[in-house]
Amino acid sequence: MAEAVRQLDAQGDVVAYVEGVARAAREASRLLARATSAQKNAALLAIAARLRAEADAILAANRADVEAATAAGLDAALIERLSLNPARVEAMAAGVAEVAALADPIGGITDLDFRPSGIQVGRMRVPLGVVGIIYEARPNVTADAAALCLKSGNAAILRGGSEALRSNQIIATCVHAGLEAADLPAVGVQVLATRDRAAVGALLAQAGLVDVIVPRGGKGLIERVSREARMPVIKHLDGVCHVFLDDSADADKALAIVMNAKTQRYGTCNTVETLLATPSAATRLYPTILAALAAAGVELRGCERTRALHADVRPASEDDWYAEYLAPILAVRVVDDFEAALAHIARYGSQHTDAIVTEQFVNARRFLAEVDSSSVMVNASTRFADGFEYGLGAEIGISTDKFHARGPVGLEGLTSQKWIVLGDGHIRA
Amino acid sequence: MAEAVRQLDAQGDVVAYVEGVARAAREASRLLARATSAQKNAALLAIAARLRAEADAILAANRADVEAATAAGLDAALIERLSLNPARVEAMAAGVAEVAALADPIGGITDLDFRPSGIQVGRMRVPLGVVGIIYEARPNVTADAAALCLKSGNAAILRGGSEALRSNQIIATCVHAGLEAADLPAVGVQVLATRDRAAVGALLAQAGLVDVIVPRGGKGLIERVSREARMPVIKHLDGVCHVFLDDSADADKALAIVMNAKTQRYGTCNTVETLLATPSAATRLYPTILAALAAAGVELRGCERTRALHADVRPASEDDWYAEYLAPILAVRVVDDFEAALAHIARYGSQHTDAIVTEQFVNARRFLAEVDSSSVMVNASTRFADGFEYGLGAEIGISTDKFHARGPVGLEGLTSQKWIVLGDGHIRA
Numbered sequence: 141m142a143e144a145v146r147q148l149d150a151q152g153d154v155v156a157y158v159e160g161v162a163r164a165a166r167e168a169s170r171l172l173a174r175a176t177s178a179q180k181n182a183a184l185l186a187i188a189a190r191l192r193a194e195a196d197a198i199l200a201a202n203r204a205d206v207e208a209a210t211a212a213g214l215d216a217a218l219i220e221r222l223s224l225n226p227a228r229v230e231a232m233a234a235g236v237a238e239v240a241a242l243a244d245p246i247g248g249i250t251d252l253d254f255r256p257s258g259i260q261v262g263r264m265r266v267p268l269g270v271v272g273i274i275y276e277a278r279p280n281v282t283a284d285a286a287a288l289c290l291k292s293g294n295a296a297i298l299r300g301g302s303e304a305l306r307s308n309q310i311i312a313t314c315v316h317a318g319l320e321a322a323d324l325p326a327v328g329v330q331v332l333a334t335r336d337r338a339a340v341g342a343l344l345a346q347a348g349l350v351d352v353i354v355p356r357g358g359k360g361l362i363e364r365v366s367r368e369a370r371m372p373v374i375k376h377l378d379g380v381c382h383v384f385l386d387d388s389a390d391a392d393k394a395l396a397i398v399m400n401a402k403t404q405r406y407g408t409c410n411t412v413e414t415l416l417a418t419p420s421a422a423t424r425l426y427p428t429i430l431a432a433l434a435a436a437g438v439e440l441r442g443c444e445r446t447r448a449l450h451a452d453v454r455p456a457s458e459d460d461w462y463a464e465y466l467a468p469i470l471a472v473r474v475v476d477d478f479e480a481a482l483a484h485i486a487r488y489g490s491q492h493t494d495a496i497v498t499e500q501f502v503n504a505r506r507f508l509a510e511v512d513s514s515s516v517m518v519n520a521s522t523r524f525a526d527g528f529e530y531g532l533g534a535e536i537g538i539s540t541d542k543f544h545a546r547g548p549v550g551l552e553g554l555t556s557q558k559w560i561v562l563g564d565g566h567i568r569a
Numbered sequence: 570m571a572e573a574v575r576q577l578d579a580q581g582d583v584v585a586y587v588e589g590v591a592r593a594a595r596e597a598s599r600l601l602a603r604a605t606s607a608q609k610n611a612a613l614l615a616i617a618a619r620l621r622a623e624a625d626a627i628l629a630a631n632r633a634d635v636e637a638a639t640a641a642g643l644d645a646a647l648i649e650r651l652s653l654n655p656a657r658v659e660a661m662a663a664g665v666a667e668v669a670a671l672a673d674p675i676g677g678i679t680d681l682d683f684r685p686s687g688i689q690v691g692r693m694r695v696p697l698g699v700v701g702i703i704y705e706a707r708p709n710v711t712a713d714a715a716a717l718c719l720k721s722g723n724a725a726i727l728r729g730g731s732e733a734l735r736s737n738q739i740i741a742t743c744v745h746a747g748l749e750a751a752d753l754p755a756v757g758v759q760v761l762a763t764r765d766r767a768a769v770g771a772l773l774a775q776a777g778l779v780d781v782i783v784p785r786g787g788k789g790l791i792e793r794v795s796r797e798a799r800m801p802v803i804k805h806l807d808g809v810c811h812v813f814l815d816d817s818a819d820a821d822k823a824l825a826i827v828m829n830a831k832t833q834r835y836g837t838c839n840t841v842e843t844l845l846a847t848p849s850a851a852t853r854l855y856p857t858i859l860a861a862l863a864a865a866g867v868e869l870r871g872c873e874r875t876r877a878l879h880a881d882v883r884p885a886s887e888d889d890w891y892a893e894y895l896a897p898i899l900a901v902r903v904v905d906d907f908e909a910a911l912a913h914i915a916r917y918g919s920q921h922t923d924a925i926v927t928e929q930f931v932n933a934r935r936f937l938a939e940v941d942s943s944s945v946m947v948n949a950s951t952r953f954a955d956g957f958e959y960g961l962g963a964e965i966g967i968s969t970d971k972f973h974a975r976g977p978v979g980l981e982g983l984t985s986q987k988w989i990v991l992g993d994g995h996i997r998a
Contacts, residue, residue: 174939266941268972400996497994508693512987517992519993524995524997558976560944561944562946565819567950
């Protein structure tokens with residue numbers, strides 16, 4: 141096993157190393173593309189079993205990573221994400237096993253219709269090829285990303301945060317063992333075995349060998365990847381989400397949705413950051429809703445009309461309308477009417493997730509059609525914008541782009557479709 | 570009308586001009602995205618009527634373009650593509666009217682299912698936004714591209730070859746008149762009004778304003794666009810297409826398919842460039858097929874085993890297996906077996922279109938699953954790889970990439986899907 145997987149020696153040239161990894165991945169991708177569902181599922185279950193069997197060794201490697209990170213004075217949030225414990229290793233194994241239970245997207249043929257010429261034309265779902273995933277020091281992502289790429293028939297190149305290198309390497313050995321147990325190539329999933337930051341740049345330059353890059357992490361990482369990558373990127377930038385209360389909004393629904401969208405979790409991309417209401421809705425609903433938010437510890441920043449309706453609202457600046465707080469802060473505004481709400485969302489929003497609370501059919505229909513965001517909701521909390529909630533089974537990431545995939549991206553986002561044509565000696569007239 | 574559409578004055582800054590065009594297109598894209606099917610179809614029919622009504626003026630402008638191109642000594646093929654006549658103007662108008670008859674892809678909602686949380690989740694098809702199309706001196710593409718972008722709810726920025734500037738400008742006035750007749754913004758379709766080649770680079774730099782670029786033309790243009798574009802590109806590179814005859818290939822089907830795939834048209838990307846056969850198929854079928862090809866004036870370049878089967882075969886070099894001849898030349902090879910055919914196609918092919926001629930179910934099924942090309946065919950001519958033949962109604966282009974769209978790309982290739990969520994006050998647990 142170890143022979144097949146490239147390791148960078150201490151004197152190694154990191155660019156040559158990454159190119160070698162990419163070439164091996166490209167080769168392996170052909171074998172993974174034609175692996176049967178049974179083989180892929182057997183590999184996933186073998187990986188899960190191996191993760192459980194190697195739990196002690198994984199925890200020991202992780203302790204070494206955590207100690208080094210602590211000694212280096214890294215921040216508590218990073219160390220929390222880096223740290224594994226027996227329950228987290230079990231969750232990692234269970235997550236891999238769950239991917240085995242998902243439907244295999246590969247090979248499915250759709251729309252196989254006869255054409256006037258007599259040929260039958262349809263589309264077959266196929267893997268993208270080689271997927272690169274760049275993420276922070278979160279060892280659980282290593283197992284998760286490997287499982288998703290494997291199930292979708294893609295080869296994977298994984299680059300986790302360098303603080304997790306020891307943890308990631310031992311998780312990689314479990315993945316390799318599972319692949320080989322199912323007669324699949326260990327190099328189908330490669331975890332870059334270097335802390336050298338140049339490895340990221342080298343990976344982003346492999347446009348002929350790597351088909352897509354998925355950055356998972358903070359804004360700095362995603363911006364760097366978007367800027368440097370010479371291949372397509374499935375990326376998620378800001379989540380400046382809105383809830384808009386129109387004249388007809390139901391008071392109970394509005395209160396429940398705003399509280400859930402803001403306070404269920406503050407740090408997620410689908411948390412609401414700006415609340416909008418028409419003048420009559422604001423007069424009717426803001427006093428109760430803003431009092432509840434303030435009682436929950438949410439800092440309110442509002443326009444003048446909002447401030448006239450509640451004492452605890454600080455003045456909002458222009459920057460507040462653009463802000464993704466990821467914190468217990470909410471921007472609140474009164475807009476003139478429905479059109480003004482749409483205009484506010486178009487101007488200040490990030491096209492992530494926006495919701496209307498309304499009892500009017502016409503407004504619901506217009507909001508759905510005209511708000512250009514990856515998720516548009518009626519009478520539901522923005523917090524639902526999530527691969528699991530949407531029934532995707534697992535989430536590769538969330539895309540704020542429109543090209544290829546938009547919003548929560550499941551296994552299908554790592555696939556494409558080719559055309560198939562069946563004939564009986566047919567020629568073109 | 571003329572006021573709304575930006576013109577570059579003689580002293581103009583081309584970069585600022587293109588950026589202004591892109592900003593206007595971005596604004597217009599919001600209006601086009603919510604245009605009704607009736608409005609879009611009314612605009613298309615008005616454009617078609619205007620093209621017919623202005624036929625004399627279009628032909629006069631085109632004569633000036635052709636005279637200038639002739640005086641400049643440009644080659645005959647370019648002048649042929651540049652030239653319009655009454656029949657070509659009528660075909661252009663008829664093409665636009667046909668797009669009105671296509672189904673509107675925008676706004677369709679699919680897979681609207683209930684989730685365990687009680688919310689209903691589905692996907693709505695939406696335009697990409699602003700589409701840039703860069704093409705050669707072919708005035709008919711101006712009308713065609715405008716129609717496809719309009720029907721798919723996108724704003725368009727068109728940059729045709731500078732030799733066609735006068736023709737394109739007058740076609741643009743017809744498009745603008747049609748848009749305004751349907752109460753849509755004339756700036757929804759803008760034709761760059763400059764011969765300055767720097768306009769292309771400026772357009773490729775508008776990543777925040779232009780969502781996708783479609784280059785239509787020769788390899789040089791496509792390579793430049795791919796290299797410079799900072800946004801996604803729907804592109805088509807080489808078409809090194811194969812026909813493979815396995816042991817079981819039917820003699821009549823093999824002859825008909827090879828002759829059609831090679832000789833129906835030599836210059837198209839879906840023309841076969843390499844013929845492969847197993848040893849027994851070659852012995853049985855090559856003598857007849859190669860004689861027919863030679864009789865049709867096709868130059869044959871083959872491996873040693875092929876040369877032993879037919880007198881008129883010149884020796885092939887390694888380069889021949891990679892060649893996209895676009896000419897009456899065919900590379901011919903005998904491969905050891907089915908596996909060797911797959912390996913040849915994987916190594917030398919361009920993942921465009923490949924066909925097998927076989928009577929064996931197992932081989933048909935494996936070829937379809939394992940050949941990684943945008944179109945894979947059984948017992949049909951590679952010449953069928955075409956948007957109209959596939960029932961797309963119209964073709965934006967052909968993609969040899971896997972991301973977003975693959976193979977012939979219809980209106981759907983200029984769209985994306987957003988998620989919609991319907992609830993009744995639902996919040997996330």
